[in-house]
Amino acid sequence: MNDLIDLIFDPGHGGTDPGAVGPTTKEKDNVLVLAKKTAAYLDATGGFRVKFTRDTDKDFCNGAYYNENLDLKNRVAVANDLGGKVFVAFHDNSCTGNAYGNEVYAVAAGGEGEKLAKAICSRMATQLDMVDRGVKFAGWYVCKWTDMPAVLVEYGFINSEEATILAKMDQAALTIAQGIGDNFGVSVTAKGKEEDVVNDAILMFSDEDYWAAKDVSAKNAGIAMFVRQGATRVVPADALKAKHLFVIGGASTGHVNETLLSGNTKYDTVAVVSKYLG
Ligand SMILES: [Zn+2]
Structure with a gap:
């Protein structure tokens, strides 16, 4: 039997919570597409099994009135129940004014989370022709409270570069998948996916x-x-x-x-x- 590496993917927001909203799209929809495309590249290697906290447009308040704290708490519980080697949250950034580029967060320096964040970030920095904002550290709830090493990918600024986010979605998925592959010593190629x-x-x-x-x-x-x-x-x-x-x-x-x-x-x-x- 193959020993697959289990990964937990968490497309941010969902359901009642749209996340950041761009001129024509919502973060919750973009990150679901990005996470699914990334998973497709990883699944194609035969080395990974990707599990999703959500693979549909839903929040984690289970029909109760939407509350961010409840959503995040339940989201983490789902991730911990699924279990996996690492946790990867997918988000689009947004800000007042204009800003551009990608950044990858780990909770703190020195651990497995930073190693994975660096692997993903360096691929995004060199292959996407977007601004590289580097690896950053923050105690995002979903990263801090999940049992496994965790990172949070911020792909582009939806308020400033939505067209780029949409146009490069497939390429971004490939680079993120390759960064994850690098972290585990598994080669991820675009060709692998085309054969499907x-x-x-x-x-x-x-x-x-x-x-x-x-x-x-x-x-x-x-x-x-x-x-x-x-x-x-x-x-x-x-x-x-x-x-x-x-x-x-x-x-x-x-x-x-x-x-x-x-x-x-x-x-x-x-x-x-x-x-x-x-
Ligand atoms: Zn977000």
Whole structure:
């Protein structure tokens, strides 16, 4: 039997708590996508088993009136019950004014948490072409009270660089997965993931289609998302490898099993998607 390394992933916020809110998206949705994509890269290595505190849009107040302290306390209890080698919380940063970049927190210097934070941070610093804010230390509740070494990843500032956050989501997931892999001596490659056949995928015309794409993804149990690249809106090769492709905005890709949800304008596209969602 394979000895898998168990990891606990905690996408921040959820349910009643949106987290930080950007021009078009909410932190709770972005970090759920980021954590799922990161897990997909790690699962593909065959070396890890990723467990989620939440893999849907929920908070941890179990229907009671939302209260942050209760949410965090229950979230930690879920993580400790799941058990794992390390705990990784996923967040988007936000501030008043403008700030940019990524930072990774550990509770304190000198432990396993700092080692993991450094591994993740150095990958993000060198591979994402975003501002590197480095490793920091803070006693975030979820990191302080979980039983295992814990880190908290702040991926971008949703108020200042939402478009970057959305555009680089897949690349960020790969770099975070590679940082975690480095920490445990496991090689994580983009190729490993491509070998998995994606059944359904979504192709967005631009980042502005994320909101509609998110709902189509939710309706189909959380599927891979791609964005057309550059000024000429090139379709990523991986999107065409999916067995079934939802196209949100833009022209047909010619994929043999395509569901075209495009209007003549981005507003028409939203209407077409709404009709599909029913
Ligand atoms: Zn947050």
